[in-house]
Amino acid sequence: MQTVLWDEKFSGKVEKGSFEDFKRRAEAVSAEVYFTNLNDAKNILQEIFKRENAKNIIAFKSDLVDNTGVDKISKDMNINLFFEGGKKEANIADIGISEMECALAETGSVIEWSYPVWKRLVSAMPNVHIALVRSNRIVKDYESMFEIFKEKFESGHISFITGPSRTADIERVLTIGVHGPSKLVVMFVEEEE
Amino acid sequence: MITKELKDKIKDKLKDNIQRKNLGTFSEVYPGARAKAFEGYDIEDLREQIANIKKNVVKNLDKLADQFQSEVEKRGAIVYRAKTDKDVIDYIMKLCREKDVKLVVKSKSMVSEEVELNEAFKKEGIESQETDLGEWIIQIAGHKPSHMVMPAIHLNRQQVADYFSKELGKDMEPDIPFLVHTARVQLREKFLKADMGISGANIAVAENGSLFIVTNEGNGRLTATMPRIHVILVGYEKLVEKMTDAIPILRFLPRNATAQVLTSYVNLISGPSEAIVENPDGSFSVQKKELHIVLVDHGRLEMAKDPVFKELYQCIRCAACTNVCPVYALLGGHVYGHVYSGGIGALLNSFIGSKNTADQIQELCLTCGRCTEVCAGKINIPELIVEMRKRSVKKAGLPTLPKVVFQNIMSNRQLFHNMLRMASLGQKPFKSGPFIRNLPMFLSGYTKDRSLPAIVDVPFRDRFKGLKLKKETKKQKIAFFSGCLIDFAYPEIGEAVVESLNCAGFKVNFPQDQTCCGTPMFLMGDLESAKKVAMQNLDAMQKENPDFIVLACPTGVEMWERYPELMKDNQRYYEIAVKFSKRIKEYTSYINELCEKGELKLKSLKGKGLATYHDSCHLKRVLGIFEEPRSVIKKTGLEFVEMRHCDQCCGMAGSYSVKFPEISGELADQKHKDIMESKADIVLAGCPACVLQIRGLIDKKGGNVKVKHIAELIKEALE
Numbered sequence: 001m002q003t004v005l006w007d008e009k010f011s012g013k014v015e016k017g018s019f020e021d022f023k024r025r026a027e028a029v030s031a032e033v034y035f036t037n038l039n040d041a042k043n044i045l046q047e048i049f050k051r052e053n054a055k056n057i058i059a060f061k062s063d064l065v066d067n068t069g070v071d072k073i074s075k076d077m078n079i080n081l082f083f084e085g086g087k088k089e090a091n092i093a094d095i096g097i098s099e100m101e102c103a104l105a106e107t108g109s110v111i112e113w114s115y116p117v118w119k120r121l122v123s124a125m126p127n128v129h130i131a132l133v134r135s136n137r138i139v140k141d142y143e144s145m146f147e148i149f150k151e152k153f154e155s156g157h158i159s160f161i162t163g164p165s166r167t168a169d170i171e172r173v174l175t176i177g178v179h180g181p182s183k184l185v186v187m188f189v190e191e192e193e
Numbered sequence: 194m195i196t197k198e199l200k201d202k203i204k205d206k207l208k209d210n211i212q213r214k215n216l217g218t219f220s221e222v223y224p225g226a227r228a229k230a231f232e233g234y235d236i237e238d239l240r241e242q243i244a245n246i247k248k249n250v251v252k253n254l255d256k257l258a259d260q261f262q263s264e265v266e267k268r269g270a271i272v273y274r275a276k277t278d279k280d281v282i283d284y285i286m287k288l289c290r291e292k293d294v295k296l297v298v299k300s301k302s303m304v305s306e307e308v309e310l311n312e313a314f315k316k317e318g319i320e321s322q323e324t325d326l327g328e329w330i331i332q333i334a335g336h337k338p339s340h341m342v343m344p345a346i347h348l349n350r351q352q353v354a355d356y357f358s359k360e361l362g363k364d365m366e367p368d369i370p371f372l373v374h375t376a377r378v379q380l381r382e383k384f385l386k387a388d389m390g391i392s393g394a395n396i397a398v399a400e401n402g403s404l405f406i407v408t409n410e411g412n413g414r415l416t417a418t419m420p421r422i423h424v425i426l427v428g429y430e431k432l433v434e435k436m437t438d439a440i441p442i443l444r445f446l447p448r449n450a451t452a453q454v455l456t457s458y459v460n461l462i463s464g465p466s467e468a469i470v471e472n473p474d475g476s477f478s479v480q481k482k483e484l485h486i487v488l489v490d491h492g493r494l495e496m497a498k499d500p501v502f503k504e505l506y507q508c509i510r511c512a513a514c515t516n517v518c519p520v521y522a523l524l525g526g527h528v529y530g531h532v533y534s535g536g537i538g539a540l541l542n543s544f545i546g547s548k549n550t551a552d553q554i555q556e557l558c559l560t561c562g563r564c565t566e567v568c569a570g571k572i573n574i575p576e577l578i579v580e581m582r583k584r585s586v587k588k589a590g591l592p593t594l595p596k597v598v599f600q601n602i603m604s605n606r607q608l609f610h611n612m613l614r615m616a617s618l619g620q621k622p623f624k625s626g627p628f629i630r631n632l633p634m635f636l637s638g639y640t641k642d643r644s645l646p647a648i649v650d651v652p653f654r655d656r657f658k659g660l661k662l663k664k665e666t667k668k669q670k671i672a673f674f675s676g677c678l679i680d681f682a683y684p685e686i687g688e689a690v691v692e693s694l695n696c697a698g699f700k701v702n703f704p705q706d707q708t709c710c711g712t713p714m715f716l717m718g719d720l721e722s723a724k725k726v727a728m729q730n731l732d733a734m735q736k737e738n739p740d741f742i743v744l745a746c747p748t749g750v751e752m753w754e755r756y757p758e759l760m761k762d763n764q765r766y767y768e769i770a771v772k773f774s775k776r777i778k779e780y781t782s783y784i785n786e787l788c789e790k791g792e793l794k795l796k797s798l799k800g801k802g803l804a805t806y807h808d809s810c811h812l813k814r815v816l817g818i819f820e821e822p823r824s825v826i827k828k829t830g831l832e833f834v835e836m837r838h839c840d841q842c843c844g845m846a847g848s849y850s851v852k853f854p855e856i857s858g859e860l861a862d863q864k865h866k867d868i869m870e871s872k873a874d875i876v877l878a879g880c881p882a883c884v885l886q887i888r889g890l891i892d893k894k895g896g897n898v899k900v901k902h903i904a905e906l907i908k909e910a911l912e
Contacts, residue, residue: 025454038380086418086469086477088384100400107455117467117479120418124411142440150435155268155464157417162455165411167373169345170353172219175373179325179380180411180457 005101005113005158006152006191010137014148017105017140019188025108030176032185037137041068045097045130048185052094054127056080060098060119064132066191070097082178084118096122096181097130098159102137104145105187107162110186111145115130115156129181131161135188194854195553199528201578206524207855212339212347219346220522226452227513227567234444242441244571246260247507248703250432253499257399257432264402264428268464270484276310278491278546285310285391286317288485292422297321298380300416301328301669302393303510304426304489306338306532307546308389320384324412326376331359339526340534347525380412390416394427395446395509403463404486407446409456417460417655422483427842429493430506432590433706442509445569450511492544501580505540507570512537514564514574519842520557523859529554535562536574538889543581549887555581559849560716561842563815579716581893586718599714599722606708606729610652614683644854644892646682646885653684657703660691663805665826671778672739674730674753676710676746678881686881689908690745690780691702694868696911697793701743706733709759716847720759727756731769735822742773745780745904747812748847753777765789781812781879781903782821789830795910797830804831804906805873807864807887808840809880822879822903829910836840836871838863861890869896875899 023033034044045068049057057074059065061083074081082089090096096149098119100110110131123129139145149158165180176182206212262272275281281304286296297314299305299321311332314321323332327345331338333356338344345353352365357375392413398403403847404425406413411851417423433439447453468482492786515521515535526534533541539555541811560575568574591599603609653675671694679687706731711723744750754777756770787793806824813819819840821839826833844850844860864887868876876891876898878884888900 028454029457036630054471071274087471091381091385109455109459115466117418117469120414120466124414142443143437146437146440149461153461153463156647157463157466160455160459160461160462162457162459165409165457165527167326167410168451169325169330169343170348170350170369170372172222172343172346173350173369175370178377178410178412179324179384179415 003137006148007027008120010102015140015144016136017103017138017144019135021105022108022138024105025105025107026163026186027108029108029166030184031108031163032183034185034187035190036187037132037190039069041132041187042073044187045070046073046077048128048130049079049095054079054081054094056089057095057097058082058085058089058093058122058126059096060116060122062099064099064134065097068075068132068189090125093126095128095130096124096126097132098122099132099134102131102139102145102148103188104139104142104160106141106149107160109160109162111139112161113153113156113160114159120157120159123159127177127181128183128185129161130185130187133186133188135190140189195556199553202528203524203853203855206528207859208787209347209525211349211352212525215346215349216522216525217764217856218582220516221515223452225449227402228454230448230454234448239441239445240569240571243445243509244507246433246438246441247430247570249434250430250529251497251503251506252295253434254429254432254494256643257434261399261402261432262488262727264400265486266402267463268402269481270402270464270486272486272488274488274490277489279445281308281426281487281489282310286313286435288422288424289317289319289389290389292483294422296383296387296418297391298383298387298412298420299323299328299391300390300392300406300413301325301344302426302709303338303341304389304428304491305391306392307491308489313336321385322380324380324383324410324416325408326373326410329380330356330375333357337527338513339530341510341786343512347527365714375714384415384419385759387420389414389422390420390422391424391426392416394425394431396433396442397431398433398439400435400437401463403436405463406462407441407443407456408452408458408460409451411458417462418468421470421480422485423465424463424485424487425491426487428489428491429497429810430639432507442569446509446511448565449513449569459631463689472741475742496544502540502544504576505537505544505728507568507572507864508537509569511569513567513569513866517563517567519561519563519860520559520856521549523856524557524871528557536578537572540574540577540581556852557811558845559842561810561846563810563840566814581719582716583601583718583720591717591719592679593717595717597718599719603709603714604722604725606706606726609708613648614652614679617681644889646889648681649684651684653680653687654703654705656688657691660688662691662701665695665700667700669699669740670737670739671699671701671741671743673701674707674710674734674742674744674749675703676881678885679745682885683881683902686884686902686904687747689904690743692742693784693793693904693907693911697787702739704733704737706736708733710749712748712752713848715752715759715825717815724759725768727752727759728766731756731766731773732759734738735769739776741776741778741783743778743780743783743880745879745902747779747809747816748882750777750779751811751815754849772821779812779816779818779879781825782818784903784907785821785828793912795829795907796912798906798910799830799832801831802874804833805836805868805871805874806833806839807836807868807876807878807883809878809883810840810842810846812879813840818879822877825903826877826906831875831906834871834873836867836873838867839868843883843886845882847882850886861886862894865890865896868898874898875906877903877906
């Protein structure tokens with residue numbers, strides 16, 4: 001099945017946003033942002049797995065996720081990696097890894113189309129979510145984003161994810177990490193030549 | 194009438210130091226944070242877009258609701274249209290019975306608060322779990338939300354820790370990250386087991402049946418994802434026609450609500466996605482989710498048909514209006530009766546849910562207009578409040594005292610003015626210089642926080658004749674309309690107005706037949722009495738036929754601008770009203786204009802002290818005049834400093850200070866503090882009622898500060 005959508009939209013027509021705009025917005029809401037190639041992506045992932053002391057990782061399969069070699073890294077580090085499962089696997093996972101459809105520079109959000117329930121569990125349940133985005137998929141603003149929706153979104157579930165989960169419900173004190181991830185890592189990965 | 198119950202509640206809330214601290218901090222931080230979040234965006238343009246989108250919706254409501262329903266059904270979800278709160282509850286309970294639902298997880302839904310869904314679940318023996326942290330806290334505490342977006346803002350960490358301890362049966366430290374983590378752990382268990390998720394929605398798109406859910410905590414995503422059944426409760430006012438209509442709302446809602454560029458999560462749901470369905474033996478399968486959308490009326494369709502109150506469809510429930518409301522900042526949301534709080538709450542509650550409290554809580558509105566300035570949908574909340582007062586008067590009549598005063602005394606100029614003259618004698622025992630400092634017995638509340646001005650022995654109308662005015666050099670004639678306060682309490686302001694305009698070369702007259710402008714009656718909803726005095730004033734002006742009518746009182750200007758509308762059923766007076774409404778000049782802006790044109794020259798008052806300026810609510814937010822008075826102050830050469838919260842209501846607000854002396858007293862305290870901190874020697878205002886309030890509170894609370902109307906300053910600077 002096609003796992004990441006809207007390929008044809010990104011071949012030229014869509015108005016692209018800048019990485020700098022995205023980064024500024026996303027970091028303002030405590031997201032961790034990288035722009036990297038496949039090789040370095042492997043190192044970054046390894047570092048994160050180590051830093052988070054990960055035992056269990058859940059991931060949603062896509063070409064980009066495969067190309068980062070997450071399978072091998074996990075094996076080398078003796079981490080359990082699940083590409084499918086149910087609530088149980090999702091609940092014990094320390095990290096979730098999935099490829100996003102695109103990113104939105106205006107708000108510093110990553111955009112996930114997720115009809116499959118597993119894809120939603122991967123980004124919603126673990127304490128850390130690593131969102132991979134192909135580097136040419138930064139959309140400028142809502143208008144360009146909604147142009148894509150207009151043509152490509154018939155039904156299902158789309159999430160705009162902007163930084164980690166947060167609350168200010170007690171005394172208006174901002175606290176990161178309530179029901180969703182407390183860390184959001186966004187990695188823009190340049191495709192191989 | 195304001196009941197004792199409400200008065201007691203107000204007193205209680207004013208003593209609730211925890212809530213006041215939380216709300217006080219928030220209302221300090223909010224305006225700046227909001228402005229920062231909107232950097233680079235044209236706020237006015239976005240507001241205009243949202244207002245237009247929603248106006249279009251209310252115009253085509255039936256059609257769009259039908260289209261929404263058929264698009265949702267096309268995608269395989271079920272739509273139920275609920276007329277009443279009972280319909281919502283019956284539908285959900287029936288569904289729970291059919292599908293063997295034992296545990297429900299809920300993310301935030303104001304509709305569910307409206308219909309008291311949790312109480313219904315309790316009766317049915319089904320466990321329902323609020324998962325939004327704030328909602329969970331108030332669920333445990335047994336409270337109603339005190340704010341639409343921040344439901345538990347009235348509590349502090351210690352109270353939350355105590356509620357958690359009680360609920361979980363173990364001691365909880367009042368440490369916020371720890372409490373938040375506890376919520377994650379506790380509620381995760383519920384998410385894993387829940388059979389049904391219930392959420393609200395922020396936008397419902399007719400053209401493709403999509404719903405937007407805007408959240409921060411991530412509970413919305415889990416509510417939509419984990420259980421096999423998802424029920425979305427959505428009111429008709431959330432409909433929009435097209436997907437792109439969501440854009441300005443998404444740009445505005447988070448910025449206006451919590452000063453965020455965007456919330457952590459926006460979920461766009463269109464038809465059912467996949468869900469995990471677990472079997473008793475622990476195995477599971479992936480199936481299509483069961484998605485129900487309950488489109489809720491509960492008074493909204495009646496609201497849409499109302500020619501005036503359909504404007505409430507422009508509300509996107511961001512609660513920015515309550516974030517800036519000075520009364521809300523003091524009292525919090527619980528005094529407003531039902532689920533929606535603040536001025537907008539008073540209005541919404543009168544259509545949605547219990548109507549019996551709406552009549553008195555609308556009285557809590559100062560009509561200061563701060564809410565309207567920030568409203569995402571450009572709703573004129575104070576004007577709708579006045580409209581509601583009018584209707585309740587029409588229905589139930591005025592309370593006895595105002596009725597007698599308006600209809601038997603104030604509508605009769607001679608009687609009214611004679612009574613004021615008599616009152617000037619009657620007040621003698623309480624008078625101390627120009628002030629009344631202490632009133633006896635039940636009237637003492639009026640003078641607790643500020644002194645009242647004494648009614649003068651010789652009103653302006655009598656003093657006018659004795660003014661020595663220069664021969665005019667201009668052809669145009671000006672008539673001065675003083676209003677009661679200048680006439681009977683501050684004649685010196687009237688003298689300053691007349692002399693300064695005369696100095697600019699005008700012949701200035703004071704038509705003696707003028708009377709009360711009608712504002713008190715209009716604001717209390719007594720249109721008949723307002724019309725009567727308006728006609729007397731129009732007659733008085735018609736005799737003189739001046740080129741301009743100058744007022745040094747912003748509410749008076751507003752009232753004169755309303756005369757055409759007020760007189761629309763009376764052709765003769767309507768024409769006069771239209772003619773004069775074009776000749777109205779507000780004093781501070783007009784005097785600034787005359788100075789700028791070089792028609793009035795001022796001498797320098799440099800070195801005569803440090804001045805600050807208080808923005809009258811109506812002068813700034815209704816008439817849009819705030820630069821001109823500052824500009825004219827600077828022209829006098831006085832040193833100028835802005836006080837903090839310069840445009841916050843001083844607490845006077847017409848008869849408000851009489852109806853709610855405690856609230857008014859708190860606002861007066863704040864104003865006094867800001868004035869003292871500014872270190873100014875002179876406080877200036879463009880409104881005699883604000884002058885009354887501020888002079889009275891300086892007299893009562895101390896401070897070596899002179900309080901003046903701009904006209905008095907100008908008089909000092911006349912050559």
